[in-house]
Amino acid sequence: xxxxxxxxxxxxxxxxxxxxxxxxxxxxxxxxxxxxxxxxxxxxxxxxxxxxxxxxxxxxxxxxxxxxxxxxxxxxxxxxxxxxxxxxxxxxxxxxxxxxxxxxxxxxxxxxxxxxxxxxxxxxxxxxxxxxxxxxxxxxxxxxxxxxxxxxxxxxxxxxxxxxxxxxxxxxxxxxxxxxxxxxxxxxxxxxxxxxxxxxxxxxxxxxxxxxxxxxxxxxxxxxxxxxxxxxxxxxxxxxxxxxxxxxxx
Amino acid sequence: xxxxxxxxxxxxxxxxxxxxxxxxxxxxxxxxxxxxxxxxxxxxxxxxxxxxxxxxxxxxxxxxxxxxxxxxxxxxxxxxxxxxxxxxxxxxxxxxxxxxxxxxxxxxxxxxxxxxxxxxxxxxxxxxxxxxxxxxxxxxxxxxxxxxxxxxxxxxxxxxxxxxxxxxxxxxxxxxxxxxxxxxxxxxxxxxxxxxxxxxxxxxxxxxxxxxxxxxxxxxxxxxxxxxxxxxxxxxxxxxxxxxxxxxxxxxxxxxxxxxxxxxxxxxx
Numbered sequence: 060x061x062x063x064x065x066x067x068x069x070x071x072x073x074x075x076x077x078x079x080x081x082x083x084x085x086x087x088x089x090x091x092x093x094x095x096x097x098x099x100x101x102x103x104x105x106x107x108x109x110x111x112x113x114x115x116x117x118x119x120x121x122x123x124x125x126x127x128x129x130x131x132x133x134x135x136x137x138x139x140x141x142x143x144x145x146x147x148x149x150x151x152x153x154x155x156x157x158x159x160x161x162x163x164x165x166x167x168x169x170x171x172x173x174x175x176x177x178x179x180x181x182x183x184x185x186x187x188x189x190x191x192x193x194x195x196x197x198x199x200x201x202x203x204x205x206x207x208x209x210x211x212x213x214x215x216x217x218x219x220x221x222x223x224x225x226x227x228x229x230x231x232x233x234x235x236x237x238x239x240x241x242x243x244x245x246x247x248x249x250x251x252x253x254x255x256x257x258x259x260x261x262x263x264x265x266x267x268x269x270x271x272x273x274x275x276x277x278x279x280x281x282x283x284x285x286x287x288x289x290x291x292x293x294x295x296x297x298x299x300x301x302x303x304x305x306x307x308x309x
Numbered sequence: 310x311x312x313x314x315x316x317x318x319x320x321x322x323x324x325x326x327x328x329x330x331x332x333x334x335x336x337x338x339x340x341x342x343x344x345x346x347x348x349x350x351x352x353x354x355x356x357x358x359x360x361x362x363x364x365x366x367x368x369x370x371x372x373x374x375x376x377x378x379x380x381x382x383x384x385x386x387x388x389x390x391x392x393x394x395x396x397x398x399x400x401x402x403x404x405x406x407x408x409x410x411x412x413x414x415x416x417x418x419x420x421x422x423x424x425x426x427x428x429x430x431x432x433x434x435x436x437x438x439x440x441x442x443x444x445x446x447x448x449x450x451x452x453x454x455x456x457x458x459x460x461x462x463x464x465x466x467x468x469x470x471x472x473x474x475x476x477x478x479x480x481x482x483x484x485x486x487x488x489x490x491x492x493x494x495x496x497x498x499x500x501x502x503x504x505x506x507x508x509x510x511x512x513x514x515x516x517x518x519x520x521x522x523x524x525x526x527x528x529x530x531x532x533x534x535x536x537x538x539x540x541x542x543x544x545x546x547x548x549x550x551x552x553x554x555x556x557x558x559x560x561x562x563x564x565x566x567x568x569x570x571x572x573x574x575x576x577x578x
Contacts, residue, residue, distance in 0.1 A: 114523050135529075143527045149476050150520040154534075155448035155468055167529030195448070197475040198324075215528065 063090040063125055063140075063218040063247045065111065070120035072106055072271075080106040082271040083120065088264075093241075093248035095258030095279060098268040099293045104251040105146070107268070108223050111249070112143045125218065139168070142217030146224045148204035152196040157188070157207050160196065164215040182214035183207075186240060202233030209240070219247040226254050255297040259283050267292055320475070322386075322439075325378055326446040331545075332376040337445045337453035339546040343553045344441045348434045350557040356423045357409070360567075362430065364560045368553065369436045376444040383439050387432060394431035398424040447471045452540065465534050476517075481510060 065088040072081040080103045088094050096104050109115045110122060113134030122129040124137045145151045154160035161182055165175045183189040186206040196204060205225065212220065225241070226234045234257070241248065241261045252258055258265055258279055265279040269292045275282050282288065283297055296304070326333070332340070347368050354361055373380060405420035442450070448468065455464045484506055559565060 109523070112527055114527070138527050138529065141527075143524075145520065145524050147520065150517060151524045153469070153472055153521050153525060155446075155451070155472055159448070163525075163530075163534075164528035167531070193327075195323075195327075195446075196472070211528065 064088065064123070065219060065247065065249070066121075066123045068121045068123075070107075070110060070117045070122060072110055072115060073118050074106075080271050081110070081117070084268070084271070084273055085120075086266060086273060086276055088247060088249065090247055091245060092264060093246075093250070093262045095255075095262035095265045096249060096251040096268065097253060097255060097258055097265055097283075097292075097294060098251075099253065102268050103271040104268065105223055106271075108143070108221050108249070108251055111221055112141050113137050139215070140218045142212035142215055142220050144208055144212050144220070144222040144225060146227065148201070148208040149196070151208040151211060152204060155195055156192070157183070157194050157196060157199070158192040160207065161192075161211050161214045164211060168215060178214045178216070182210040185213055186210045201228050202230060202236075205229060205233070205237065206240075209237075217246070219249070220244060221249045223251050224254075225250060226252065226257050253294070255283050255289075255294065256299050259297050259299070267294070269293075321382065322443055323447065325376075325382070325443045326449075328377060328444075330376050330444075332372055332444045334545075335549055336540045336542055336546040337449040338457060338540070339542070339550050340441055340445050341450065341453055341457070343550050344437050346554055347437055347557055350561045351430055351433050353561065354426075354430075356426055357419060359422055359426050359429065361560065361564065362426065362433065364565050365433055365557070367556070369433065369440055372437070372440040372444055376440065378440060378443050383436055383443070386439055387436050390435060391428075391431065394428055398427035401427070449540070461533070468534070473517075473521075477510075477514065480513060481506075484510065 067084050067086055070081055070084045071079070073079045084103075084107060096107065098104050106115065110117055110129075111124070113129055113131075116129070116131060116134075125140055127133050127137060127140075129137055152160050154163055158179060161179045162175050165178045170178065179192075180189065183192060186209055188203060188206050188210060191199065191203060191207065196207070199207065209222075209225075222241075226237055229237060238257060238260050241250070248262070250258065250262060262279050265275075265277065265282045266273055267275040267282060267288070274292060275288055284300055286296055289296060295301075347365070351362065351365055372378070373383065401424040402418060402420035405423065406418045408416040409419045409422060410417040448471070451464050451467050451471070454467070455461060488502060488506065
């Protein structure tokens with residue numbers, strides 16, 4: 060399958076108040092690739108992701124998801140392909156129980172009851188949260204909420220997985236579980252984060268953005284070890300690499 | 310901290326509804342209808358009726374014991390709202406002074422009887438309503454309200470109210486704590502800060518609403534929430550409804566207390 064391609068051409072976006080968040084972003088992501096979006100707070104990561112799903116429509120430039128150009132008309136179709144995991148799980152989980160929340164997407168896709176049941180079960184098993192299915196979201200821990208939020212998206216079986224800061228507010232163990240989970244997915248993945256260790260672990264490719272522009276695009280191993288480049292963009296070497304360098308300076 | 314306590318209180322009644330028991334497992338529709346019938350039967354009794362009300366206590370007591378709900382949790386809440394009922398009836402003893410009964414040397418006026426009748430009716434109906442919520446999860450109530458043909462838009466409002474009540478309370482709690490941490494027990498500018506807190510809370514809620522809407526839309530929301538139907542009307546549900554409503558009917562139309570009393574005194578003679 061070669062149609063899960065994400066292509067951005069000179070995408071610009073300005074908020075109604077005049078803030079220019081994206082100033083000509085261009086990249087192409089092919090099927091099965093997992094890409095990390097790195098950048099400081101306010102660099103435009105979240106705006107970029109919201110554009111990918113049609114919540115925001117670029118003021119200039121073009122976005123094509125699987126060769127379908129994004130517009131107001133096609134955004135419903137595109138949302139079926141792009142699964143979006145939001146930064147805050149409390150925003151993502153809006154139904155009264157975990158089960159109903161995971162079922163929300165599949166029901167809206169028009170699946171029948173058995174099929175919905177099967178999807179929900181599979182998705183919850185994937186994130187090992189099946190035992191939580193009758194719990195209300197406000198009684199879950201932050202890590203559990205995050206896993207369930209991922210399940211709600213996986214239940215729609217999207218082609219492309221988009222995540223905004225998936226590891227924020229997680230304890231080390233939940234974070235590690237999340238990383239292993241993400242590694243297990245064969246989807247095209249776009250992960251925005253300033254947790255560079257996570258990007259290094261999960262994504263083979265990394266795009267660094269600063270002030271709404273792409274400043275570097277290449278293999279994670281290369282970019283995230285380039286101390287000068289990272290510091291120029293107000294980032295730091297991933298912790299794991301800092302340790303390595305401390306042991307064996309080169 | 311009163312706010313902290315109230316917050317955990319609300320959570321407590323909610324957590325009770327996720328227990329497992331016979332009454333928790335009943336179809337919420339049946340529980341709603343039976344409780345509604347119960348309230349109608351209780352309210353329909355005439356105003357001087359006191360003894361005929363007593364057998365009705367069997368229903369809330371049944372919900373309480375079979376559902377494993379702590380008595381104190383409900384009693385406290387009933388007590389908390391009781392002033393309303395007391396004030397409704399408080400002038401009855403003054404206005405209605407006709408003596409209707411002699412208890413030993415006291416003459417009891419009709420006013421006192423109707424006053425206590427109001428109090429007992431209040432305890433019965435309010436405790437039943439609270440117990441209904443304690444033994445039925447809120448989503449369960451919403452689901453059955455929808456299936457009882459309440460307009461969908463109201464049901465969705467209720468669902469969101471329930472879901473984000475806790476989030477909003479949590480947010481207010483953290484804001485109140487943050488304010489307290491830096492106000493060192495000072496008063497004075499309290500109202501001003503309070504107004505600002507409220508306005509920030511409003512803005513945050515609006516922003517959150519926007520994010521929630523985005524999350525809903527990205528999962529295919531187009532103006533309608535379709536809820537999965539989980540409960541099926543079972544044999545036990547029908548049995549429960551039939552027995553309870555027949556019992557209420559007998560309590561309402563026959564003098565059950567007198568019957569039991571005379572039966573007992575005959576047995577002991």
